[in-house]
Amino acid sequence: MPVCLSNALRCSLVAVVCALTLAACSRIDLAYRNLDTLVPWSLGDYLDMNREQKSWLDQRLQQHLAWHCKTQLPGYLDWLDQMRAMVANDQVSDQALQQRTAEARQAISRVTEAITPSATELLRGMDDQQVGEMRQAFRQDIQERQAKYVETPLPKQIQNRATRMEKRLKPWLGELNAAQRLRVMTWSQALGDQNRQWIANRAHWQQQLMLAMDQRATPSFEPRLAQLLQRKETLWTPEYRLAFQNTEQQARSLLVDLIKDSSPAQRQFLQERLAKVRTSFSELKCLKS
Template sequence: MTRWLHHLSLLLSLCLALTACNRVDLAYRNLDMLIPWTLDDYLDMNSQQKDWLDERLKQHLSWHCSTQLPGYLDWLSGLQQMIASNEVSEDALQRRTLEARQAIAQTARQITPSAVELLQGMSDQQVKGMNQVFAKDLREHRDKYLKPPLAQQIRQRGERMDKRLSDWLGPLNPAQKERVTAWSTALGEQNQQWIANRAHWQAQFSAAMAQRQSTDFAPRIEALLVDRESLWTPAYRQAFSDTEAQARSLLVDLMDQSSANQRQRLVQKIDKLRSNLQALKCLRT
């Protein structure tokens, strides 16, 4: 299904916000992409549960398209203007990121009651399978992101960012590549805090699912899916704040170092995304 749970935490910067916004278009071609939490990744749903979820997703999609999508289009227009006028600043990025988070949180809050209803109906066997998948997920993430030596982690992080940026700007110039390397180096052992917090979240989710018939299940799930920051470990909260600041600084510097062609490419890609969203049938009914 979707990996939105992971991607939401990456809305730290213009680049990563754009990556997430690109999935908005996919959401309207694959209904399950709209859900801001992971289901099929962790839960083995039966056919009846899947059919029920599909119907709920159609309702949520209709609500989202009529009430939320117009705001996304305005958000993208503001982003285009900021880039076209070459006025990308840390303050501007911070405002745009906050707007994106608020929009995502509103959608998550709207959909969470459906998640609560679905999760409460999970069998003990399904919950057991979920916990096994959680354990496998952590093993895989630790193997991929923590086992490599720190120098390799830094290099791979830089390569991932280079790829994301190149998708939107085109090939980076030498100064930009050097700045990406400096950004990745400055983050140091950030992978450690990220995965520790991931384990912390999964443990809390498992604990809530073990008591899914309790009266406080709904608010616990809402906190886990909508107000995740309130449940972060102190170490990760600080790491996230530092990472966010580093991302804003990176993007400001990259835009300062950008060519007219790179900025034009970025504006055109955003314009194409806006056009695709504006063409959706749900906006014309």
């Protein structure tokens, strides 16, 4: 659940690295060993890199991952220990979750700041055809998300959101009981039409990036891209800002109530899952070397 830290857009080097290096819900060691394959595939959703760009990206990724493993991963072990202690001591509260969320944001921020220079160099080197492909890919991205998440009738959106959440929760708590399933549904209902604000804000961010890309040969590009990647909340639409605050509050409330309604077996299941994630981190070769 909260261990999955990053939902950043994949249109840049920053987003890809955040997604792969912070996603403890997946096979962390596999991600580290195969980034040279995974990253170009992800970036390929938005642009077609040439051989020279792919080679450059691979070299930079190895440097960033070495830094990340040596300087950042040890802190994640402490963070996971705190999460496990919260569950073990029945201290999963709104205040505690706010603290863990703030720590997660700080971790993402450090990674984003470290990688922004590489992202700047990569994006500045894109030619006009690649930028055009990115622009078209963004349009398609928004169209597909609108069709999937907005054009669907609201009652169906709510049901789909609840179903997705139950699926995400299962690897952490096992099968939900009746009270927990009901709580997931009330959480989904409380979010209402947030999909519309989320996608509109996503489109707004993409538009701002494309405007910056049009100025990539000028001195203003680097600071503008830094804002887009490191301080993207400063560019949020007013509607999304309100929706985001509600989303975070509702998520914390949901987690608190799910733990409160959990059985001893579910809490043990969660503890074991968190322990496995911690082991995945601690056994990475880059930590041992």
